[in-house]
Amino acid sequence: MAFVTTIAPMSENKPTPFILVPEYALLKSLPKNLQTRFVTALKLMHEDLASGLCWEQIATQSAISPFHFHRQFSELFKETPGQYLSRVRLQYAVHYIFSEQDYKIIDIAHECGFASSQSLGKALKNALGLTAKQIRAMGVTGTPRQTAEILAKLAHPDECGSLENKLAENLPCELVWYPQRGMKLLPNISTEWDTIFETLGERSTRIMGVTPVNQLENSWQDIKTSIGDWQVCASEHTISLPEGHYFCCDVYIVSDAGYSVALEQLFKTIESAGYQLDPNGYFVEIVRDIEMTVTGGVTFSFQVPVMM
Known part of the structure:
Protein backbone atom coordinates (compact mmCIF):
# COMPACT_ATOMS: atom_id res chain seq x y z
CA MET A 1 0.00 0.00 0.00
CA ALA A 2 1.54 3.30 -1.07
CA PHE A 3 0.95 6.67 0.54
CA VAL A 4 1.75 10.08 -0.85
CA THR A 5 3.21 12.53 1.62
CA THR A 6 1.57 15.94 1.56
CA ILE A 7 2.52 19.10 3.39
CA ALA A 8 -0.24 20.63 5.47
CA PRO A 9 -0.65 24.39 5.07
CA MET A 10 -0.84 26.42 8.24
CA SER A 11 -4.37 27.53 7.30
CA GLU A 12 -5.63 23.97 7.97
CA ASN A 13 -8.30 23.97 5.24
CA LYS A 14 -11.17 21.55 5.89
CA PRO A 15 -10.96 18.42 3.72
CA THR A 16 -14.07 16.41 2.88
CA PRO A 17 -14.61 13.93 5.72
CA PHE A 18 -15.26 10.22 5.42
CA ILE A 19 -18.75 9.41 6.73
CA LEU A 20 -18.62 6.56 9.22
CA VAL A 21 -22.32 6.28 10.01
CA PRO A 22 -24.12 2.96 9.33
CA LEU A 163 -21.15 -2.36 9.94
CA GLU A 164 -18.92 0.32 11.48
CA ASN A 165 -15.91 -1.96 10.95
CA LYS A 166 -16.98 -2.77 7.41
CA LEU A 167 -17.31 0.91 6.53
CA ALA A 168 -14.00 1.75 8.22
CA GLU A 169 -12.14 -0.61 5.89
CA ASN A 170 -12.44 2.17 3.29
CA LEU A 171 -11.30 4.93 5.63
CA PRO A 172 -8.95 7.16 3.61
CA CYS A 173 -5.72 7.85 5.48
CA GLU A 174 -2.96 10.20 4.43
CA LEU A 175 0.66 10.69 5.43
CA VAL A 176 1.10 14.40 6.10
CA TRP A 177 4.14 16.46 7.07
CA TYR A 178 3.25 19.24 9.49
CA PRO A 179 5.48 22.19 10.30
CA GLN A 180 5.85 23.21 13.94
CA ARG A 181 2.53 24.27 15.43
CA GLY A 182 0.93 24.72 18.80
CA MET A 183 -2.03 25.80 20.88
CA LYS A 184 -3.00 27.90 23.85
CA LEU A 185 -3.75 25.56 26.73
CA LEU A 186 -7.25 25.84 28.24
CA PRO A 187 -6.59 24.40 31.71
CA ASN A 188 -10.09 24.75 33.15
CA ILE A 189 -12.00 23.00 30.38
CA SER A 190 -13.11 19.37 30.44
CA THR A 191 -11.29 16.75 28.38
CA GLU A 192 -14.64 15.07 27.59
CA TRP A 193 -15.62 15.98 24.06
CA ASP A 194 -19.36 16.09 24.76
CA THR A 195 -18.80 18.54 27.60
CA ILE A 196 -16.59 20.65 25.34
CA PHE A 197 -19.31 20.71 22.67
CA GLU A 198 -21.96 21.70 25.22
CA THR A 199 -19.73 24.43 26.64
CA LEU A 200 -18.30 25.94 23.46
CA GLY A 201 -20.84 25.02 20.79
CA GLU A 202 -19.63 25.98 17.31
CA ARG A 203 -16.47 27.46 18.85
CA SER A 204 -15.38 23.84 19.39
CA THR A 205 -13.83 24.03 15.92
CA ARG A 206 -11.04 26.07 17.56
CA ILE A 207 -10.18 23.15 19.84
CA MET A 208 -7.28 20.74 19.65
CA GLY A 209 -6.67 17.81 21.97
CA VAL A 210 -3.17 16.36 22.34
CA THR A 211 -2.28 13.13 24.14
CA PRO A 212 1.23 11.68 24.57
CA VAL A 213 1.54 8.60 22.36
CA ASN A 214 3.34 6.74 25.14
CA GLN A 215 0.20 7.01 27.31
CA LEU A 216 -2.34 5.62 24.85
CA GLU A 217 -2.24 2.12 26.36
CA ASN A 218 -2.61 3.40 29.93
CA SER A 219 -5.79 3.39 31.99
CA TRP A 220 -8.03 6.41 31.49
CA GLN A 221 -6.98 7.89 34.82
CA ASP A 222 -3.34 7.80 33.71
CA ILE A 223 -3.86 9.41 30.30
CA LYS A 224 -3.18 13.14 30.35
CA THR A 225 -4.89 14.84 27.44
CA SER A 226 -4.38 18.58 27.04
CA ILE A 227 -7.07 20.75 25.46
CA GLY A 228 -6.29 24.05 23.79
CA ASP A 229 -7.17 26.68 21.20
CA TRP A 230 -5.03 26.24 18.08
CA GLN A 231 -6.51 29.24 16.25
CA VAL A 232 -4.38 31.80 18.07
CA CYS A 233 -1.20 33.54 17.02
CA ALA A 234 2.08 31.74 17.70
CA SER A 235 3.01 34.18 20.48
CA GLU A 236 0.09 32.81 22.53
CA HIS A 237 1.11 29.16 22.22
CA THR A 238 1.70 27.48 25.57
CA ILE A 239 2.08 23.98 24.08
CA SER A 240 4.14 23.36 20.96
CA LEU A 241 4.12 20.35 18.66
CA PRO A 242 7.33 19.69 16.76
CA GLU A 243 7.34 19.38 13.00
CA GLY A 244 7.02 15.87 11.65
CA HIS A 245 5.05 13.25 9.76
CA TYR A 246 1.55 12.26 10.85
CA PHE A 247 -0.86 9.62 9.61
CA CYS A 248 -4.18 11.44 9.33
CA CYS A 249 -7.83 10.92 8.56
CA ASP A 250 -10.87 13.20 8.64
CA VAL A 251 -14.00 11.35 9.64
CA TYR A 252 -17.63 12.25 10.36
CA ILE A 253 -19.09 10.27 13.28
CA VAL A 254 -22.24 10.32 15.39
CA SER A 255 -21.47 7.70 18.05
CA ASP A 256 -18.83 6.46 20.46
CA ALA A 257 -18.70 3.23 18.44
CA GLY A 258 -17.87 5.16 15.27
CA TYR A 259 -15.20 7.17 17.08
CA SER A 260 -13.60 4.02 18.46
CA VAL A 261 -13.67 2.15 15.14
CA ALA A 262 -12.18 5.07 13.21
CA LEU A 263 -9.20 5.23 15.56
CA GLU A 264 -8.75 1.47 15.49
CA GLN A 265 -8.70 1.49 11.69
CA LEU A 266 -6.23 4.39 11.59
CA PHE A 267 -3.77 2.53 13.80
CA LYS A 268 -4.26 -0.66 11.74
CA THR A 269 -3.45 1.30 8.59
CA ILE A 270 -0.27 2.67 10.14
CA GLU A 271 0.84 -0.83 11.10
CA SER A 272 0.01 -2.36 7.71
CA ALA A 273 1.91 0.44 5.97
CA GLY A 274 5.02 -0.48 7.97
CA TYR A 275 5.37 2.71 10.02
CA GLN A 276 6.24 2.99 13.70
CA LEU A 277 4.52 5.34 16.11
CA ASP A 278 6.69 8.16 17.41
CA PRO A 279 6.80 7.43 21.17
CA ASN A 280 7.83 11.01 21.88
CA GLY A 281 5.03 12.55 19.85
CA TYR A 282 1.42 13.49 20.51
CA PHE A 283 -1.78 12.01 19.16
CA VAL A 284 -3.75 15.00 17.87
CA GLU A 285 -7.53 15.46 17.64
CA ILE A 286 -9.01 18.53 15.96
CA VAL A 287 -12.71 19.34 15.65
CA ARG A 288 -13.21 20.30 12.00
CA ASP A 289 -16.96 20.75 12.09
CA ILE A 290 -19.88 20.19 14.46
CA GLU A 291 -23.63 20.03 14.03
CA MET A 292 -25.36 21.56 17.05
CA THR A 293 -28.38 19.24 17.10
CA VAL A 294 -29.30 16.27 19.29
CA THR A 295 -28.55 13.80 16.51
CA GLY A 296 -25.88 15.91 14.81
CA GLY A 297 -22.43 14.54 14.14
CA VAL A 298 -18.88 15.78 14.50
CA THR A 299 -16.06 15.80 11.98
CA PHE A 300 -12.76 14.97 13.65
CA SER A 301 -9.27 15.15 12.23
CA PHE A 302 -7.19 12.38 13.84
CA GLN A 303 -3.44 12.72 13.48
CA VAL A 304 -0.89 10.16 14.70
CA PRO A 305 2.86 10.95 14.67
CA VAL A 306 5.05 8.37 12.96
CA MET A 307 8.79 7.86 12.48
CA MET A 308 10.13 7.75 8.94
Missing part, protein backbone atom coordinates in the same frame (compact mmCIF):
# COMPACT_ATOMS: atom_id res chain seq x y z
CA GLU A 23 -27.54 4.60 9.05
CA TYR A 24 -26.34 6.93 6.29
CA ALA A 25 -24.90 4.04 4.31
CA LEU A 26 -28.05 1.93 4.64
CA LEU A 27 -30.57 4.65 3.79
CA LYS A 28 -28.86 5.38 0.45
CA SER A 29 -30.57 2.36 -1.11
CA LEU A 30 -34.08 3.63 -0.33
CA PRO A 31 -36.25 5.80 -2.60
CA LYS A 32 -36.42 9.44 -1.49
CA ASN A 33 -39.93 9.29 -0.04
CA LEU A 34 -39.09 6.27 2.09
CA GLN A 35 -35.76 7.81 3.10
CA THR A 36 -37.63 10.80 4.53
CA ARG A 37 -39.92 8.59 6.59
CA PHE A 38 -37.05 6.46 7.89
CA VAL A 39 -35.06 9.57 8.79
CA THR A 40 -38.06 10.78 10.80
CA ALA A 41 -38.26 7.41 12.58
CA LEU A 42 -34.54 7.34 13.34
CA LYS A 43 -34.64 10.87 14.73
CA LEU A 44 -37.47 9.89 17.05
CA MET A 45 -35.49 6.86 18.18
CA HIS A 46 -32.47 8.99 19.03
CA GLU A 47 -34.00 12.28 20.15
CA ASP A 48 -36.89 11.13 22.31
CA LEU A 49 -35.47 8.22 24.29
CA ALA A 50 -36.75 9.52 27.62
CA SER A 51 -40.36 9.24 26.45
CA GLY A 52 -40.02 5.47 26.21
CA LEU A 53 -41.80 5.28 22.84
CA CYS A 54 -42.05 1.77 21.46
CA TRP A 55 -41.13 1.11 17.84
CA GLU A 56 -44.80 0.77 16.82
CA GLN A 57 -45.52 4.29 18.07
CA ILE A 58 -42.43 5.57 16.26
CA ALA A 59 -43.58 3.95 13.01
CA THR A 60 -47.03 5.52 13.32
CA GLN A 61 -45.59 8.98 14.02
CA SER A 62 -43.37 8.55 10.94
CA ALA A 63 -46.38 7.84 8.69
CA ILE A 64 -45.42 4.19 8.16
CA SER A 65 -47.63 1.27 9.06
CA PRO A 66 -46.03 -0.83 11.83
CA PHE A 67 -46.27 -3.95 9.65
CA HIS A 68 -44.41 -2.42 6.69
CA PHE A 69 -41.98 -0.58 8.97
CA HIS A 70 -40.99 -3.81 10.74
CA ARG A 71 -40.53 -5.69 7.47
CA GLN A 72 -38.60 -2.97 5.65
CA PHE A 73 -36.50 -2.01 8.67
CA SER A 74 -35.52 -5.63 9.41
CA GLU A 75 -34.55 -6.26 5.78
CA LEU A 76 -32.47 -3.10 5.58
CA PHE A 77 -30.88 -2.94 9.03
CA LYS A 78 -30.43 -6.69 9.68
CA GLU A 79 -32.17 -6.27 13.04
CA THR A 80 -35.74 -5.55 14.04
CA PRO A 81 -36.83 -2.01 14.99
CA GLY A 82 -37.17 -3.20 18.58
CA GLN A 83 -33.62 -4.59 18.61
CA TYR A 84 -32.26 -1.39 17.07
CA LEU A 85 -34.07 0.81 19.59
CA SER A 86 -32.83 -1.31 22.51
CA ARG A 87 -29.27 -1.12 21.20
CA VAL A 88 -29.47 2.66 20.76
CA ARG A 89 -30.74 3.08 24.31
CA LEU A 90 -27.83 1.01 25.58
CA GLN A 91 -25.34 3.03 23.52
CA TYR A 92 -26.51 6.24 25.16
CA ALA A 93 -26.64 4.64 28.61
CA VAL A 94 -23.10 3.28 28.36
CA HIS A 95 -21.87 6.66 27.14
CA TYR A 96 -23.35 8.40 30.19
CA ILE A 97 -22.12 5.73 32.60
CA PHE A 98 -18.59 6.00 31.21
CA SER A 99 -18.29 9.75 30.90
CA GLU A 100 -20.62 11.19 33.55
CA GLN A 101 -19.25 9.83 36.81
CA ASP A 102 -21.63 11.94 38.93
CA TYR A 103 -24.74 11.07 36.93
CA LYS A 104 -26.94 8.70 38.98
CA ILE A 105 -27.72 5.37 37.34
CA ILE A 106 -31.45 5.81 37.92
CA ASP A 107 -31.33 9.17 36.11
CA ILE A 108 -29.38 7.61 33.23
CA ALA A 109 -31.97 4.84 33.02
CA HIS A 110 -34.86 7.31 32.75
CA GLU A 111 -32.96 9.54 30.30
CA CYS A 112 -32.43 6.56 28.00
CA GLY A 113 -35.96 5.21 28.13
CA PHE A 114 -35.62 2.49 30.76
CA ALA A 115 -38.34 2.18 33.39
CA SER A 116 -35.88 1.67 36.24
CA SER A 117 -32.23 1.17 37.11
CA GLN A 118 -33.04 -2.54 37.46
CA SER A 119 -34.29 -2.78 33.88
CA LEU A 120 -31.18 -0.95 32.66
CA GLY A 121 -29.00 -3.26 34.72
CA LYS A 122 -30.66 -6.33 33.23
CA ALA A 123 -30.18 -4.99 29.69
CA LEU A 124 -26.49 -4.24 30.36
CA LYS A 125 -25.93 -7.71 31.80
CA ASN A 126 -27.58 -9.39 28.82
CA ALA A 127 -25.77 -7.34 26.17
CA LEU A 128 -22.36 -6.80 27.77
CA GLY A 129 -22.11 -9.20 30.70
CA LEU A 130 -21.32 -6.24 32.97
CA THR A 131 -23.08 -4.23 35.65
CA ALA A 132 -23.43 -0.47 35.57
CA LYS A 133 -20.97 -0.29 38.49
CA GLN A 134 -18.36 -2.29 36.55
CA ILE A 135 -18.80 -0.11 33.46
CA ARG A 136 -18.48 3.07 35.52
CA ALA A 137 -15.27 1.77 37.12
CA MET A 138 -13.88 0.93 33.69
CA GLY A 139 -14.32 4.58 32.71
CA VAL A 140 -11.57 5.31 35.25
CA THR A 141 -9.38 2.23 35.62
CA GLY A 142 -9.99 0.65 32.22
CA THR A 143 -7.97 1.28 29.07
CA PRO A 144 -9.07 2.66 25.69
CA ARG A 145 -8.70 -0.84 24.26
CA GLN A 146 -11.04 -2.31 26.89
CA THR A 147 -13.53 0.47 26.26
CA ALA A 148 -13.40 -0.23 22.53
CA GLU A 149 -14.21 -3.90 23.15
CA ILE A 150 -17.36 -2.90 25.05
CA LEU A 151 -18.46 -0.38 22.42
CA ALA A 152 -17.95 -3.00 19.69
CA LYS A 153 -20.70 -5.11 21.26
CA LEU A 154 -23.13 -2.23 20.73
CA ALA A 155 -22.12 -1.47 17.14
CA HIS A 156 -24.45 -2.05 14.19
CA PRO A 157 -24.61 -5.81 13.41
CA ASP A 158 -23.31 -7.09 10.09
CA GLU A 159 -22.73 -10.55 8.63
CA CYS A 160 -19.02 -10.41 9.49
CA GLY A 161 -18.96 -8.31 12.66
CA SER A 162 -20.15 -4.72 12.71
